[in-house]
Amino acid sequence: MVFGVAFFHAIVQERRKFGPLGWNVKYEFNDSDLNTSFTMLKIFLDEETAEVPWEALVYITGIINYGGRVTDDQDRRCLITTLEKYYCPDNLSDDYFYSESEKYKAPTFGTSQSYRDYINGLPEEDAPEVFGLHDNANIAY
Numbered sequence: 209m210v211f212g213v214a215f216f217h218a219i220v221q222e223r224r225k226f227g228p229l230g231w232n233v234k235y236e237f238n239d240s241d242l243n244t245s246f247t248m249l250k251i252f253l254d255e256e257t258a259e260v261p262w263e264a265l266v267y268i269t270g271i272i273n274y275g276g277r278v279t280d281d282q283d284r285r286c287l288i289t290t291l292e293k294y295y296c297p298d299n300l301s302d303d304y305f306y307s308e309s310e311k312y313k314a315p316t317f318g319t320s321q322s323y324r325d326y327i328n329g330l331p332e333e334d335a336p337e338v339f340g341l342h343d344n345a346n347i348a349y
Contacts, residue, residue: 209249209260211314211323212294213269215306217242219290220274223339230339232280241277245269265295290340307338 220237223230248268252261270291271284278284298304299314306312315326336345 209253209295209299210246212299213245213249214242215312215314216269216291216294217245219339220287222334223341226336226339226341226345229341229345231286232283233278235277235283237274237277241273244273248273260297262295262297266291269295286340307335309335309337311335312338 217237220235224234245268249265252265252268255261266288270288274287274291275284278287293299293306302316304313306314311331315323336343339345
């Protein structure tokens with residue numbers, strides 16, 4: 209789940225490079241959004257409940273942490289839809305992918321070195337599909 213929210217942060221940051229295809233308005237998401245999301249994730253997971261409060265995590269992270277900066281309704285919808293890809297029960301399984309090409313997914317449980325190795329093995333050039341965009345988005349970029 210930590211990897212999922214970190215990956216989400218990278219996605220919302222990098223969508224900016226596509227201009228109006230990425231976001232209708234230019235937003236200044238920053239590390240405090242990510243750090244607050246990590247803190248809230250820890251607080252929610254430290255509670256002694258049987259289930260992960262997915263809806264609450266999406267609301268706190270998407271509407272409050274990141275969404276507080278978002279002024280356009282379509283951008284807010286895009287942000288929440290994107291976040292729901294990373295904050296969902298499927299994200300906890302080893303066969304859940306973030307993209308159709310299956311290049312991007314949460315790494316399997318392991319050591320911190322195995323996570324670094326996985327991240328270092330990701331493509332140098334990110335395909336628009338990982339951002340939820342069509343391949344033609346690179347033409348505009």
